[in-house]
Amino acid sequence: MTQKLLKTVYGDLEITLAEGGRGRPIFVLHGGGGPFTVAGIAGHLGEAAHTILPTHPGWNGTPRPTGLSTIAELASIYLGYLASEGLRDVLVIGSSLGGWLGTEMVLQDRAGLITGLILIDAVGVEVSGEPIRDFFALDARGVAEYSFHDAARFYVDPASLSPEELAARQANMATMKIVAGDPYMHDPSMLARFDQVQIPVLAIWGESDRIVTPAYGAAFAAAFPQARFETVKEAGHLPQIEKPAETFALIDAFLAARQ
Numbered sequence: 001m002t003q004k005l006l007k008t009v010y011g012d013l014e015i016t017l018a019e020g021g022r023g024r025p026i027f028v029l030h031g032g033g034g035p036f037t038v039a040g041i042a043g044h045l046g047e048a049a050h051t052i053l054p055t056h057p058g059w060n061g062t063p064r065p066t067g068l069s070t071i072a073e074l075a076s077i078y079l080g081y082l083a084s085e086g087l088r089d090v091l092v093i094g095s096s097l098g099g100w101l102g103t104e105m106v107l108q109d110r111a112g113l114i115t116g117l118i119l120i121d122a123v124g125v126e127v128s129g130e131p132i133r134d135f136f137a138l139d140a141r142g143v144a145e146y147s148f149h150d151a152a153r154f155y156v157d158p159a160s161l162s163p164e165e166l167a168a169r170q171a172n173m174a175t176m177k178i179v180a181g182d183p184y185m186h187d188p189s190m191l192a193r194f195d196q197v198q199i200p201v202l203a204i205w206g207e208s209d210r211i212v213t214p215a216y217g218a219a220f221a222a223a224f225p226q227a228r229f230e231t232v233k234e235a236g237h238l239p240q241i242e243k244p245a246e247t248f249a250l251i252d253a254f255l256a257a258r259q
Contacts, residue, residue: 003042003053010081016055016062021046025087027078028053031096031123032135032176033238034060038095041240044248049091054078056101058175060168069178071097071124071187075104082113091116093251096211096237097180100124100187107193116258118251119203121237122220123185123212130216132185136177147237149208154242194223201227202254204247206235228254 003020018035020042026049030038035055042051056074058064068074078101082090090113094102099122106114123132133146144155158166201224205217214231221229232239232246240247 003039003046003051008081010077010084013057013065013068013077014063015057015077015081016060018042018053018055019051021048021050023049024089024091025050025052025082026091026093027082027102029092029094029098029101030056030059031094031098032172032180033096034172037238037241038093038098040244041093041095041248041251044244045251056175056179058178059172061171064175064178071101071104071179072108074179075101075108079105079108079111079113083111088113090114091118091255093118093120094122095120095240096123097176097185098122100180100185100190103190104187106197106199107190115199116254117197117199117201118254119201119217119220120240120247121205121209121212121217122203123180124187125191125220125223126186126188127216127219130213130219132216133211134184135211136173136181146210149206149234149236149242191223195225197224197226199226200254200258202250203227203229204239204250205229205231206237206239206242207231207233208236211237 003018005018007016026045028038028042042053045051055062092102092114099119106117140158144151148154203221205214218229221227230250232243235242
């Protein structure tokens, strides 16, 4: 399945999207690493569904209005986009920061556009005794060590990057700090609102994640009325990259159970 990159305007904001396939709409939300971290999910699901993968404003050189500075604001924009396109029965899949964003979309969704939520090593809540690792304090090797089961395989030496690639990564991190840096990687009010979520939720966690631990993920999932928690062995914060087959199998099973 080939995804088409397009730009659309919602309100005064230009949104960059990769879109492809036909069928049930699936809205795939990336984390701080950018859209490439979830492109495999969109590609896998695009054989039998209509996948939409936005690049969050400010990532990969896309425009971010000065006034757009919170996850809640971005969630509202994305919900407005879904409504404007007439999309219904939407499955939202969010990785890391994208999981927080997807959860906020569900909490704001008064029209019932979203009927399923899959979280992959999501951030967004505060869990006692399980702090979110301070990503901004880590160097490149630390990011690899805490994010991956096989750190040696996925470590990227910054010296190997071109000046353009390095600048793009730094710009992405600067944007993430604006929208999610204070309070750090969570909304203190969000967990208390989970009891209003009446859609099925699947939380997938890499067993070796040390950014947000499996214990954090289990507590995150347990706060929803209808959630299942699954782990992926020999995977860290991005199981869809380290163990794609296992991660996709969990996603496929969740979809199959609700057809």
